[in-house]
Amino acid sequence: MALGQHNVGLLDECRRRARMRSGGEDLTEGGVANDVDGEGLGLERELAETAGGSPIESAGPAARTRRLAPLRDKTPGQVRLHEVYRSIQGEGTWAGLPCVFVRLTACHLRCVYCDTPHAFVFREGGDFTIEAIVARVAELAEPGGLVEVTGGEPLLQPEALPLMTALADAGFEVLLETSGSLDIAPVDRRVHIIMDLKTPGSGEEAANLWTNLDHLKPTDNLKFVVTNRADFDWTLEIVRRHDLTARCPVLVSPAFDAVSPRDLAEWILKSRLPLRMQLQLHKLIWHPKARGV
Numbered sequence: 426m427a428l429g430q431h432n433v434g435l436l437d438e439c440r441r442r443a444r445m446r447s448g449g450e451d452l453t454e455g456g457v458a459n460d461v462d463g464e465g466l467g468l469e470r471e472l473a474e475t476a477g478g479s480p481i482e483s484a485g486p487a488a489r490t491r492r493l494a495p496l497r498d499k500t501p502g503q504v505r506l507h508e509v510y511r512s513i514q515g516e517g518t519w520a521g522l523p524c525v526f527v528r529l530t531a532c533h534l535r536c537v538y539c540d541t542p543h544a545f546v547f548r549e550g551g552d553f554t555i556e557a558i559v560a561r562v563a564e565l566a567e568p569g570g571l572v573e574v575t576g577g578e579p580l581l582q583p584e585a586l587p588l589m590t591a592l593a594d595a596g597f598e599v600l601l602e603t604s605g606s607l608d609i610a611p612v613d614r615r616v617h618i619i620m621d622l623k624t625p626g627s628g629e630e631a632a633n634l635w636t637n638l639d640h641l642k643p644t645d646n647l648k649f650v651v652t653n654r655a656d657f658d659w660t661l662e663i664v665r666r667h668d669l670t671a672r673c674p675v676l677v678s679p680a681f682d683a684v685s686p687r688d689l690a691e692w693i694l695k696s697r698l699p700l701r702m703q704l705q706l707h708k709l710i711w712h713p714k715a716r717g718v
């Protein structure tokens with residue numbers, strides 16, 4: 426589908442809002458910004474009240490409907506996009522490399538430590554064709570560079586699959602950040618899947634789709650975010666039970682400000698398992714609540 430006037434307008438609107446958030450710098454042009462005292466915190470408060478704060482299993486049908494509402498009336502065949510920007514990859518075995526982030530709108534989960542609640546609502550961005558997104562990524566990324574499709578939960582939108590295939594066809598190294606609660610089997614095998622296993626402390630353990638473990642490739646990453654010692658013990662139990670370190674790199678990170686990096690480092694050393702500790706690099710480089718980084 427060609428890039429229509431509608432999409433151009435939305436892209437401009439996306440840029441205008443990004444400029445407003447960043448005090449003049451255009452995030453969609455690959456800039457970075459801090460939004461630590463503006464809309465972000467107010468939005469987080471509002472979301473805590475309106476978006477449903479309980480796990481999906483215990484969330485009633487009304488909360489589920491509300492969480493998927495941001496995808497209502499999406500243009501079929503297009504991707505509802507929250508933002509596109511270039512930054513330093515902060516997570517996974519690609520951490521440290523320049524990367525273009527393609528963030529999709531909406532998530533059906535509510536992890537207690539979620540750092541992207543702004544993607545829970547459809548208030549920024551718009552619906553874009555796959556061609557328009559690939560063209561935008563090509564403007565921002567190096568040829569053959571890293572592109573991460575993230576969210577929210579990207580796999581809520583069926584168009585995320587052809588989007589990733591189109592990005593891989595265009596020669597990019599494609600990463601997918603996913604919650605692990607939706608089927609990863611149909612994801613293009615050229616894509617590196619960075620999949621969470623939700624710990625009990627996340628509040629979303631019941632959402633884990635365990636059959637996903639059988640679809641992980643050695644080129645993927647499995648990620649645990651631990652909120653306390655009990656989460657770490659749970660992680661060890663799951664890693665051992667499923668022999669996960671034999672499947673792909675297993676990353677363990679502290680929920681920001683909940684577990685100290687030093688404690689986690691000591692726990693990993695004592696475990697004698699080849700777990701890869703990770704700190705979210707972008708939260709160390711920029712303010713932990715900065716957006717567009």
Ligand SMILES: Nc1nc2[nH]cc(C(=O)O)c2c(=O)[nH]1
Pocket residue numbers: 512513514515516526541575576602707718
């Ligand atoms: N720099 C940076 N690295 C990231 N890695 C995963 C991210 C995500 O939000 O999924 C992310 C992000 O938001 N920023």
Ligand code: SF4
Pocket residue numbers: 532533534535536538539540541542576577578604
């Ligand atoms: S799955 Fe990711 S985007 Fe969704 S609530 Fe959890 S941390 Fe946030």
Ligand SMILES: [Mg+2]
Pocket residue numbers: 540541
């Ligand atoms: Mg993030």
